[in-house]
Amino acid sequence: MHPLQALIKKFSPINSNEWELLYEKCTEVTIHKGDFFIKQGRVETRIGFIITGSFRQFYINPSGEELSTYFFFEHNLVSSYISCITGKTSLISIQAIEESTLLVFDYTHLASLFKDYPNWQLFGRKIAEYLLAGIEERMVGLLADNPEERYRKLLASPDKQKILERIPQQYIANYLGITPISLSRIRNRINK
Amino acid sequence: MHPLQALIKKFSPINSNEWELLYEKCTEVTIHKGDFFIKQGRVETRIGFIITGSFRQFYINPSGEELSTYFFFEHNLVSSYISCITGKTSLISIQAIEESTLLVFDYTHLASLFKDYPNWQLFGRKIAEYLLAGIEERMVGLLADNPEERYRKLLASPDKQKILERIPQQYIANYLGITPISLSRIRNRINK
DNA sequence: GTAATTTCTTAACAATTGTTAATTCAACAG
DNA sequence: CTGTTGAATTAACAATTGTTAAGAAATTAC
Numbered sequence: 451m452h453p454l455q456a457l458i459k460k461f462s463p464i465n466s467n468e469w470e471l472l473y474e475k476c477t478e479v480t481i482h483k484g485d486f487f488i489k490q491g492r493v494e495t496r497i498g499f500i501i502t503g504s505f506r507q508f509y510i511n512p513s514g515e516e517l518s519t520y521f522f523f524e525h526n527l528v529s530s531y532i533s534c535i536t537g538k539t540s541l542i543s544i545q546a547i548e549e550s551t552l553l554v555f556d557y558t559h560l561a562s563l564f565k566d567y568p569n570w571q572l573f574g575r576k577i578a579e580y581l582l583a584g585i586e587e588r589m590v591g592l593l594a595d596n597p598e599e600r601y602r603k604l605l606a607s608p609d610k611q612k613i614l615e616r617i618p619q620q621y622i623a624n625y626l627g628i629t630p631i632s633l634s635r636i637r638n639r640i641n642k
Numbered sequence: 643m644h645p646l647q648a649l650i651k652k653f654s655p656i657n658s659n660e661w662e663l664l665y666e667k668c669t670e671v672t673i674h675k676g677d678f679f680i681k682q683g684r685v686e687t688r689i690g691f692i693i694t695g696s697f698r699q700f701y702i703n704p705s706g707e708e709l710s711t712y713f714f715f716e717h718n719l720v721s722s723y724i725s726c727i728t729g730k731t732s733l734i735s736i737q738a739i740e741e742s743t744l745l746v747f748d749y750t751h752l753a754s755l756f757k758d759y760p761n762w763q764l765f766g767r768k769i770a771e772y773l774l775a776g777i778e779e780r781m782v783g784l785l786a787d788n789p790e791e792r793y794r795k796l797l798a799s800p801d802k803q804k805i806l807e808r809i810p811q812q813y814i815a816n817y818l819g820i821t822p823i824s825l826s827r828i829r830n831r832i833n834k
Numbered sequence: 835g836t837a838a839t840t841t842c843t844t845a846a847c848a849a850t851t852g853t854t855a856a857t858t859c860a861a862c863a864g
Numbered sequence: 865c866t867g868t869t870g871a872a873t874t875a876a877c878a879a880t881t882g883t884t885a886a887g888a889a890a891t892t893a894c
Binding site for chain 4: 840852857
């Protein structure tokens with residue numbers, strides 16, 4: 451089974467016919483390290499499934515600082531879902547951290563499947579819920595934990611190894627809401 | 643026009659017939675200061691429109707700390723929307739800060755309107771988007787700003803006066819992710 | 835392969851926060 | 865009205881973070 455199909459099945463019991471309706475509209479895209487899949491300020495309707503590689507999602511705030519909000523690795527979806535559903539310009543950028551390949555389809559096609567296929571509509575709702583739940587958990591962590599605790603939780607997460615080995619420190623630091631210098635000190639403290 | 647109807651019209655162009663379909667199912671409820679409208683750990687399907695009063699939304703984390711995530715005042719909706727759409731137990735509690743009156747309806751009734759009335763379905767989608775956008779903005783603030791900046795932004799928000807006059811400091815403090823003591827110092831610093 | 839650039843680490847200092855504890859102030863019940 | 869409880873402020877100290885700057889390490893470009 452295609453890994454994207456397997457992912458979708460975790461959310462909704464699509465059958466192989468329904469799967470083909472999406473798969474036939476997919477195209478494979480290569481994104482070089484440092485290049486952007488989604489750009490802040492553009493209307494972005496593409497959704498990408500990561501076959502290989504990694505990405506970071508980040509905001510640029512009015513002061514010009516970059517704030518990494520998520521990291522994504524192979525066999526996950528990347529998109530500006532808010533831009534897809536609202537049709538407004540994206541608030542976030544998504545940039546390749548490594549040389550990456552994506553399977554890309556358009557939200558407008560997915561939305562057309564919502565209308566005719568209850569299983570696809572179910573998938574759409576579950577994805578929205580998944581995003582909402584994820585962002586809530588992130589917010590609670592930022593409210594409740596201090597930087598060191600946030601780093602410890604990152605060390606306890608399933609993506610620990612991928613993040614530590616494949617994401618530069620500076621991005622991990624602003625993911626945690628601290629400076630790279632402070633992260634360096636925390637790492638030093640913990641390794642003693 | 644009823645204030646709830648006015649709020650809904652900001653999201654979707656419902657007509658007066660469609661409005662009546664919801665309004666006839668509403669009941670008025672009084673909630674005493676300190677009492678709960680939504681309780682963490684229960685499946686909560688009710689949605690309340692605040693006629694008068696104020697509420698705070700908060701988590702209790704595994705350590706037993708309360709983390710205020712939002713404040714709500716008159717003419718706003720309160721609910722555990724995630725519990726409504728997932729049917730799972732609520733992750734948050736919503737407690738009355740003042741003696742309050744609510745106009746209450748059930749999500750299951752709203753969901754039945756989604757099926758038959760495109761304007762109501764549009765309303766449902768817009769509400770979900772509104773929540774997602776709101777929580778993203780909150781997360782960015784927590785990542786990008788230090789406590790004093792977060793308090794300054796609160797002072798610049800439209801709800802400034804309501805929050806300062808009607809919400810106890812301790813709740814404002816854990817809304818900002820700091821201790822009441824630290825908030826007291828920040829207030830002291832700014833007033834000089 | 836080497837130079838140039840960027841990233842990461844370490845240090846020192848200033849500023850901020852958390853913690854504990856005492857005091858003042860406000861709210862509430864009887 | 866009064867006593868009790870809880871909330872907010874202030875102080876002192878320890879711990880943490882941000883900042884500036886310098887040097888080491890790693891990466892990138894040519």
